[in-house]
Amino acid sequence: MKKKNINGFMLTETLIVAVFVCSVLILLFTLLQRVESNFKKTFSYNTASSLYLTKEFKDYISNNYLELLIKDYVESPDAYFDLTNCDLKYFSSEDYCINLKEKLGISRVIFLSSDFYREKYTDIYSSRLGQDLIDFIDYVNEDEGGKRYRIVVSFKDGTYATLKLRGDNLYD
Amino acid sequence: MTKMNKKGFTVLELILAFTLTTIVVVYLMQIISLVHAMYISNNQKTEALIKQSNIMDQIYRDLDEKTLRSISTCEPNCSTLTLTFTTGESKTISINNNQKIVKYGDYAVQYDSNMKIENIQTSNTTFKNDEGEVMGSNLYDAILQIKIPISINESSYDINAVYQYNTTLNNVTIG
Numbered sequence: 001m002k003k004k005n006i007n008g009f010m011l012t013e014t015l016i017v018a019v020f021v022c023s024v025l026i027l028l029f030t031l032l033q034r035v036e037s038n039f040k041k042t043f044s045y046n047t048a049s050s051l052y053l054t055k056e057f058k059d060y061i062s063n064n065y066l067e068l069l070i071k072d073y074v075e076s077p078d079a080y081f082d083l084t085n086c087d088l089k090y091f092s093s094e095d096y097c098i099n100l101k102e103k104l105g106i107s108r109v110i111f112l113s114s115d116f117y118r119e120k121y122t123d124i125y126s127s128r129l130g131q132d133l134i135d136f137i138d139y140v141n142e143d144e145g146g147k148r149y150r151i152v153v154s155f156k157d158g159t160y161a162t163l164k165l166r167g168d169n170l171y172d
Numbered sequence: 173m174t175k176m177n178k179k180g181f182t183v184l185e186l187i188l189a190f191t192l193t194t195i196v197v198v199y200l201m202q203i204i205s206l207v208h209a210m211y212i213s214n215n216q217k218t219e220a221l222i223k224q225s226n227i228m229d230q231i232y233r234d235l236d237e238k239t240l241r242s243i244s245t246c247e248p249n250c251s252t253l254t255l256t257f258t259t260g261e262s263k264t265i266s267i268n269n270n271q272k273i274v275k276y277g278d279y280a281v282q283y284d285s286n287m288k289i290e291n292i293q294t295s296n297t298t299f300k301n302d303e304g305e306v307m308g309s310n311l312y313d314a315i316l317q318i319k320i321p322i323s324i325n326e327s328s329y330d331i332n333a334v335y336q337y338n339t340t341l342n343n344v345t346i347g
Contacts, residue, residue, distance in 0.1 A: 018192060025199050032206065039214050048225030049332065052232050056334050063311045096299045096313070103295070103317045103334050157328045 043159075045136060050161035053104045054153045058163045060100055061151065065090045066165065070149060073111065079125065080112040083151070108133065110152040111165075136160040216284060220329040223274075223281040224322070230279045231318070231333045234263060240335060242345040243316070249291035253318065258342070265292060267320065274320060274331065283322065287329075290321040296346060298339055312336040316344055 061069070061083075069090045073081055083090065084107075086097035101109070110129070116137065126134045133154055140152070140162050149165040181189075238257040246253050252266045263277040272283040283289060298314040320331040337344055 014188065021192070021196055025196070025203075028203055032203065032210075036210065039210070043214075043217055043221065047221060049221075049228055049330075052228055053332065053334065056336060060312065060336065093299055096315070099297055099299070100315055100334070100336070103315055103332075105330075105332065157330075 041139065045139060045159070046161050047159050050153070050155055050159040051163070053106070053155070054151065054161040054163050057100065057104060057106065057109065057153060058151055058165060060097070061090075061165065064092055069111065070165075073113065073149075079116055080110050080129075083109040083111055105156045106153055107156045108154040110137075112137075112150055112152065114148045114150075133160070136162075216324065217327065219284065220287065220322070220324065220327075223283060224329045224331060227274055227276055227279070227281055227331050228333065230276045231265070231331070234277075235333065235335050239342050240316070240337070240344050241342075242347070243294065243296075243318075245347050246292055246294045249293045251291050253292045253294065265318065265320070267291060274322075284324070287322060287324045293317075293319045293321070294346075296344065300339075311338055314339050314344070 069081070072089075084101075086094045086101070088094055091097045110133070129137075133152070136154070137152055140150075150162050151165060152160070152162045154160050234255070234257065238259055238261070240255060241258045242256045244250075244252070244254040251269070252264060254262055254264045256262045264275070266275045267273075267289055268275070269289055272285060272287055272289060273280055274283070274289065275281075295317045296314065300313060314337050316335040316337065318331075318333045318335075322329045322331065335344075
């Protein structure tokens with residue numbers, strides 16, 4: 001009768017080791033993806049340069065028809081206003097506005113309030129605003145209580161910035 | 173008769189172990205290489221962003237606190253630009269492309285040798301209608317832009333200062 005070879009590894013042992021090693025490698029890759037994603041946020045969200053440029057546009061909005069803009073926004077069913085096209089209702093000169101946007105390198109300007117977060121509009125408007133912009137708005141996650149108005153600006157170089165325009169002392 | 177040594181591994185076990193080890197090492201080397209590349213790239217980006225923000229902070233601090241009176245001529249671009257304020261103070265923005273130094277007044281930053289720094293570009297646009305009335309916002313009717321294009325590997329770290337002013341209250345002259 002042939003003697004069984006009792007040395008060596010069972011198939012089960014080999015499989016267990018292989019699965020363990022693969023799990024560790026997959027975990028490492030996942031962690032690296034997260035690190036890469038956090039780096040991307042650091043380099044493109046609210047950088048000093050984009051904040052200075054956003055402030056210039058904020059000053060411009062504040063010197064135009066801001067009261068009318070807030071009044072219309074409060075009375076409107078819309079969750080946000082897209083100011084990218086320089087609506088003459090809120091800006092005294094379309095030419096100036098477009099020129100300013102061009103010099104600041106702005107690709108999109110959104111006006112919204114803290115309600116945007118409370119009502120979970122980020123889920124509803126991801127297709128209209130684009131997932132990258134929604135990710136940034138989510139990242140800001142304004143929900144301090146009371147009403148806050150903000151402009152959210154996306155730039156042509158892929159950076160994003162946001163600044164508050166007004167607190168909750170108007171049209172509540 | 174010699175007794176057979178039953179200790180040790182079979183050839184098949186050795187081949188299997190060697191193959192598994194090779195696969196693991198190859199993947200680990202890829203991860204290490206990726207992490208190293210990420211470290212170098214992100215280190216470069218961080219430095220570039222810090223320098224960009226520092227210079228812009230210096231420029232905007234002056235533009236916000238003081239009133240700009242004039243800038244020197246810079247057509248179509250220049251390596252030196254002087255800003256003169258109504259306080260009488262002047263500050264110069266200068267580019268030294270050989271040493272990759274950007275200087276504003278007494279403050280200077282030196283970029284990495286592989287950064288691409290172009291000359292200073294300026295543009296001054298006023299907006300008035302035919303009657304010479306202010307067309308911009310209630311306060312602003314002109315936009316001055318001072319831009320220094322800086323880039324590396326298709327990533328841009330431009331120094332871009334935009335100054336809005338009213339030509340009636342404070343006109344900015346060039347020259």
